[in-house]
Amino acid sequence: MHERAxxxxxxLLSVDxxxxxxxxxxxxxxxxxxxxxxxxxxxxxxxxEDVAQEAFVRAHRRFRQLRDRDRFRAWLVRTTxxxxxxxxxxxxxxxxxxxxxxxxxxxxxxxxxxxAERAAQLWAAIDALPEKLRMVTVLAAMDGHDIRxxxxxxxxxxxxxxxxxxxxxxxxxxxxxxR
Amino acid sequence: MIDDELRSLLSVNPSxxxxxxxxxxxxxxxxxxxxxxxxxxxxxxxxxxxWRGPVAGALAIAATLTLALGIGLLPRIARRAEPxxxxxxxxxxxxxxxxxxxxxxxxxSHLAAQSPAAAPxxxxxxxxxxxxxxxxxxxxxxxxxxxxxxxxLHRLFASPVAGAIVDAAPQAAGELVIPHIAIEPxxxxxxxxxxxx
Numbered sequence: 001m002h003e004r005a006x007x008x009x010x011x012l013l014s015v016d017x018x019x020x021x022x023x024x025x026x027x028x029x030x031x032x033x034x035x036x037x038x039x040x041x042x043x044x045x046x047x048x049e050d051v052a053q054e055a056f057v058r059a060h061r062r063f064r065q066l067r068d069r070d071r072f073r074a075w076l077v078r079t080t081x082x083x084x085x086x087x088x089x090x091x092x093x094x095x096x097x098x099x100x101x102x103x104x105x106x107x108x109x110x111x112x113x114x115x116a117e118r119a120a121q122l123w124a125a126i127d128a129l130p131e132k133l134r135m136v137t138v139l140a141a142m143d144g145h146d147i148r149x150x151x152x153x154x155x156x157x158x159x160x161x162x163x164x165x166x167x168x169x170x171x172x173x174x175x176x177x178x179r
Numbered sequence: 180m181i182d183d184e185l186r187s188l189l190s191v192n193p194s195x196x197x198x199x200x201x202x203x204x205x206x207x208x209x210x211x212x213x214x215x216x217x218x219x220x221x222x223x224x225x226x227x228x229x230w231r232g233p234v235a236g237a238l239a240i241a242a243t244l245t246l247a248l249g250i251g252l253l254p255r256i257a258r259r260a261e262p263x264x265x266x267x268x269x270x271x272x273x274x275x276x277x278x279x280x281x282x283x284x285x286x287x288s289h290l291a292a293q294s295p296a297a298a299p300x301x302x303x304x305x306x307x308x309x310x311x312x313x314x315x316x317x318x319x320x321x322x323x324x325x326x327x328x329x330x331x332l333h334r335l336f337a338s339p340v341a342g343a344i345v346d347a348a349p350q351a352a353g354e355l356v357i358p359h360i361a362i363e364p365x366x367x368x369x370x371x372x373x374x375x376x
Binding site for chain 1: 189194204
């Protein structure tokens with residue numbers, strides 16, 4: 001009886017060890033992506049790290065169902081995005097943070113000041129996009145993702161991703177040329 | 180151009196020790212959820228409540244109510260399941276005093292007596308007979324009257340005869356209905372049997 005229990009325990013521990021090992025590899029390959037997704041929404045390092053951590057904690061709880069690499073990354077990206085958006089809605093400190101960030105940026109040279117202004121304009125243009133277009137745009141500009149990878153991450157057809165990217169670029173050009 | 184700018188804006192990296200902090204937050208001993216708690220589209224779905232007390236209570240109450248209702252309805256269902264008894268009514272016509280009907284006759288009727296032996300005295304002209312006892316008749320069993328007899332009774336009742344119908348039933352649409360044939364013999368003119376035939 002004890003032998004049987006020991007056998008079961010060893011088996012369960014082995015399964016858990018395998019899961020932990022797999023989770024470790026997923027964490028290593030997806031942590032930066034997750035952080036960047038959160039950062040693209042929050043524009044704040046510390047908040048982005050907090051949200052990304054929360055996404056990984058949730059992913060760990062559900063890891064038995066998310067062992068497949070593609071499924072794990074897609075789930076993680078969507079969950080991180082949602083958590084980041086919720087974070088913004090909940091705290092509503094974004095405007096104050098951006099203001100703080102702008103004033104804290106050292107304006108040592110004219111070039112740096114111009115770059116900061118351009119970045120602020122670009123972020124404002126991205127923020128003005130509808131969420132569907134924004135998500136596709138940000139993911140396409142991240143980690144060298146191509147159309148197929150973005151489609152996989154968002155569980156969308158590649159044609160949909162292409163058309164959304166096209167629309168998003170049009171919106172961005174119009175908005176940035178207006179200024 | 181825009182893509183490049185955006186790419187450089189998004190080329191941010193987490194601070195050192197980011198993964199270590201995630202590992203610290205992830206407790207390997209924490210229970211993992213089952214497949215049912217993970218949405219198919221990867222949307223965060225809350226796990227199902229583990230305590231199912233309210234559901235079990237509601238089911239128990241529903242089962243009890245259903246059982247009580249079933250027990251309450253059982254006699255009625257059993258009564259309805261009984262085949263209708265066809266009782267010869269015309270055999271007792273001498274015991275009945277009838278009057279012109281105010282409503283069409285019908286198929287269901289109450290009989291004052293089920294058999295000639297139990298029937299009241301055929302002395303229809305006796306002036307001392309008690310007044311009709313409606314309550315008594317309402318408790319009598321309902322019987323099915325044969326259709327041929329019903330038609331005959333209809334002809335009989337439609338003729339100008341003396342008597343009183345006790346507690347005439349309401350008319351059913353398009354139906355030949357004899358209201359309660361439990362007719363108390365009242366003070367009647369002596370009639371020949373021929374008047375009933």
